Amino acid sequence: MKLSYRNEKNARFISSYYNIPLENKDWFKVENSTDDESEILIYSYIGWPFNDSAEFVRAISSMKQKKILIRINSPGGDAFEANAMFNAIKDHPSKPTTRIESLAASAASYIALAGKEKQAYKNAMIMIHEPMSGMCGNQHEFREVADILAQINENMVDMYVDNSNLGKKEIREMLKAETWMNAKTAKEKGFIDTIIEAGKPVKAEFDLSIFANIPDELKSEQIPKTEPDIRSTEKLLRDVGGFSKNRAKAILARGWQAEGESYEEITDKINKITNLLRG
Numbered sequence: 718m719k720l721s722y723r724n725e726k727n728a729r730f731i732s733s734y735y736n737i738p739l740e741n742k743d744w745f746k747v748e749n750s751t752d753d754e755s756e757i758l759i760y761s762y763i764g765w766p767f768n769d770s771a772e773f774v775r776a777i778s779s780m781k782q783k784k785i786l787i788r789i790n791s792p793g794g795d796a797f798e799a800n801a802m803f804n805a806i807k808d809h810p811s812k813p814t815t816r817i818e819s820l821a822a823s824a825a826s827y828i829a830l831a832g833k834e835k836q837a838y839k840n841a842m843i844m845i846h847e848p849m850s851g852m853c854g855n856q857h858e859f860r861e862v863a864d865i866l867a868q869i870n871e872n873m874v875d876m877y878v879d880n881s882n883l884g885k886k887e888i889r890e891m892l893k894a895e896t897w898m899n900a901k902t903a904k905e906k907g908f909i910d911t912i913i914e915a916g917k918p919v920k921a922e923f924d925l926s927i928f929a930n931i932p933d934e935l936k937s938e939q940i941p942k943t944e945p946d947i948r949s950t951e952k953l954l955r956d957v958g959g960f961s962k963n964r965a966k967a968i969l970a971r972g973w974q975a976e977g978e979s980y981e982e983i984t985d986k987i988n989k990i991t992n993l994l995r996g
Contacts, residue, residue, distance in 0.1 A: 747776055754784040763794030763802070763824045770801035777805050777813070785813035787832065793823025796848055796869060803876070806831035817841040817900075817909070826908075830880040835909040837900040843908055845877060845888075846895040882907030 746758040757776065761767045768791070777785070787806065793799075806813050806828065815832030822844035829835060829843060837843070848869040850862055870892065877888045883906055900912045 750780075751782070753782055754786070755780050755782040756786045756788060758788050759802075759825070759828060760790045761792075763791055763828070764798040765795075768794070768798070768802075770798040770805075773802050774805045777809055780809070780811070783811055785809065785811050787813050787815045787828070788818050789815060789821050789825055789829050790818040791822065791825035791828075792820060793825045793844075796824045796827070796873075799824035799827040803827045803831040816913070817843060820844075827876065830876070830908060834911065835880075836911045836913055837903060837909045838913050839900050841900050842897055843903050844895065844897045845873075845892055847892045848873065877908075880908070 748756045748758060750756070757773070759768055759773070764770070806815070812833035813831075814834040814836060815829050817829050817837035819838070819841050820843075821829035821837075821841070823846060826843050826845050829837075848866050850866060854862075873892065874885055874888050877883070877892075878885055881888070883891075898906065898908065900909065903909045904912055
């Protein structure tokens with residue numbers, strides 16, 4: 718099935734939003750594949766156009782090796798995409814090992830907990846929180862989305878309970894608080910089995926500003942935000958907002974009221990596209 722939103726323009730918009738070039742395909746790799754062992758790297762964001770669950774499921778389903786190691790360094794992403802990847806790992810006859818190389822936040826924590834053996838480097842971190850969504854709409858649409866998020870949250874509670882040594886009450890509190898755990902704490906709570914002392918893990922190096930309680934040790938690794946130049950901003954207005962070249966230039970030159978467009982009208986257009994991309 719071909720999904721209409723998966724096109725070049727939307728892929729470029731997401732790439733620009735996360736400041737990750739599409740030409741760099743390092744976020745998903747199958748490495749060191751032999752007759753007995755294989756490794757999968759899941760780096761960067763979970764979900765299309767980066768770590769697509771369909772691509773992952775096809776890759777792991779074709780693996781016949783007895784030992785499969787899944788190496789993770791991700792700030793999270795699409796919960797449904799992560800669910801599909803979680804189930805593929807759980808169902809694989811080889812019972813793969815998962816390893817947190819630096820960060821397994823949000824939806825990426827699903828994948829980390831799917832391994833038969835769950836590992837993490839000593840200075841790695843894992844984060845869990847309640848599901849989030851961005852949208853625009855009326856009161857009825859907001860209530861409907863809130864009900865869906867509540868159902869997703871209950872599924873998350875069950876998944877974390879089944880793959881840790883904690884009960885539902887504590888998991889709900891941790892999700893609500895947005896809880897960050899180092900490897901030692903994660904092991905104590907049953908989120909991982911083994912702490913790896915040796916080796917040189919990678920740095921997280923993601924924009925985590927969407928999260929509320931980023932630990933101090935990760936704040937120093939944040940990618941600095943850069944102000945977009947005029948050319949890239951104009952392109953974004955044309956590609957995402959649907960404005961002509963002249964109208965985009967007018968908006969940049971005279972502000973949001975240019976050509977009769979209000980800030981709310983422009984924001985509404987961009988929000989609708991963003992919500993579509995988030996699925």
